[in-house]
Amino acid sequence: MYIVILAGGSGTRFWPLSRASKPKQLISITGDRTMLQRTVERVLPLKPKRILIITNKLQADETERQVAGYRGVHIDVIAEPSARNTAPAIGLAATIIASHDPTGVMVVLPADHFILDEDALRDTLLSAAQSARKGYLMTLGIMPSRPETGYGYIEAEMELRGEGPFPVKRFVEKPPLEDALRYLEAGNYFWNSGMFIWRTDTILAEMTIHMPALSRALTGISFDGDVWELSDLDGQIESVYSAVESISIDYGVMERSTKVQVVPVEMGWSDVGSWSALPEVQAPDENGTVCINTAGHVSLDSSDCLIYADGRTVATVGVHNLVIVSTADAILVCDRDRAQDVKKVVEELTRSGRTSCL
């Protein structure tokens, strides 16, 4: 089994903790390991043949640094020359793995998700690998726990109930609340986790059908000598990326292929999309407040705050429903329901040229 970790995100919704050179996957929101490191450690017990991490040039050095310490596993970091969404990255990884192991099973994992029950993840991957070996494009579907409107959904064909896997009827974009409520009720809708597992020849064949241009570009890559000396590929990757369009694997393949199946899983998953997701990764205290990395919190008549304090002591007096984040050079105080708008703060700082804290 090969692991491909997609680590090229440049998210701005965790400002001021996340920065241009340290996006969400490269920071530690909840503990001492970064999200990328936790993603790597989560799959080590599966004893993968190799781990490929796809990132971008700006973050490549820090990414290398963060995974340099793992023994007993080969980890390669590939820096994309430009952002092209997930399909080219996945196609490139599949092409590289296939050159070495044409029917190898590859797992695709985002680098910036939180998973509480890591055993459940590994068990599900092992079970999904069986279907992958039979030639299916497997995707992990998270059992929804609330009518979330911030995630995409996967509708499964579930005439026979059970543990799955199930054929996929359709992919649904982020739905309005009334639809999300209906999906939750229906029981055959799952959150689209962005985690996949398939044989390299299966995904490459499906790309030939559904993404012929990308497929042609990838087929042009010639491997010379030891295929795992990936730095030799830099020039060829550069030409592939200059030739292909930016497109997601969901849109490019998953929504079109007839070979897609979903395995439902319940594992305390969160994509930690903004500061407001902190309660999904750490249980709130008796006042509904989550404190991370504080030297202590004095709460007077305060509740439901999400606090990240960079080792500082925090006091809140008579305040509710706030996101409070402090770093060495910046402070954010935000209504909790406006956590998505933190990216607008980054836009405004960029627009006005105040880039020192970006």
Place this chain on the structure above:
Amino acid sequence: MYIVILAGGSGTRFWPLSRASKPKQLISITGDRTMLQRTVERVLPLKPKRILIITNKLQADETERQVAGYRGVHIDVIAEPSARNTAPAIGLAATIIASHDPTGVMVVLPADHFILDEDALRDTLLSAAQSARKGYLMTLGIMPSRPETGYGYIEAEMELRGEGPFPVKRFVEKPPLEDALRYLEAGNYFWNSGMFIWRTDTILAEMTIHMPALSRALTGISFDGDVWELSDLDGQIESVYSAVESISIDYGVMERSTKVQVVPVEMGWSDVGSWSALPEVQAPDENGTVCINTAGHVSLDSSDCLIYADGRTVATVGVHNLVIVSTADAILVCDRDRAQDVKKVVEELTRSGRTSCL
């Protein structure tokens, strides 16, 4: 003219900026000079014969450091052995000055007030000094600009209007709002500024009448040689302080003496009693927000916040009416109407033994 600056306050309402060893008068809330330094600089144009600063042992070193750089004026720092409110401090200063200059005029100023119009202060002191020379106990009364319930008031005998000074009818403790509204309307009520001016023999004679125990203790101090070598007095001050009770000059003398007069003054005064007083020392921006010591503020749908950010960039999103303060080791986020409760935060930190940030 001698200046006596009362700098022994241990205020906790500016936590986390103020600390046990650096209370309000020893910090800079609005600029590069501390409140004590600004108090000293404010009176330098009056060319005082000497400046006496009364503080406590914990703050004496920092106080000395802050006033060490002033040339052309003698500044003495006296460390009280224990806190005894204002009457013993003022009595001690009067006794010391009188030993050198029995009818010298002394001005008493708190070290932690903000004054926008410093010319008005100096003009008023010069005019009040004339009445002081005639044997009156002069107090500065601030023309009220709002029905403030956080200050004490002085009711003046104003049958003849004019610039004053006026005899004082009575001192009023912090009033309820309906009384404060009436005082504002009446026109003969002034905020009690805690600023006084009198001859040393006048105040000492009034202390003999109204505070005989304190007076006896002070009379016992014997001056030997150069009276301005104040460190020689440490032992005697220690015994005076162990013998006298803790009492304010208002209660001990001003509310009882028949020689009290008030000079009204309008000078953009604030006692800066808590974070909520920031708009009194710096004008708010178009959103009603005051930013002090920030590297920039991004405000999205936010208003009426009071921000002190220790040189950091601050972003606020969808928040209103908050006090936001950050220092190297602590963060405060407080409802603006609860700024008085910051002292409860300090109490809680003390109670729970988290003294590193006190």
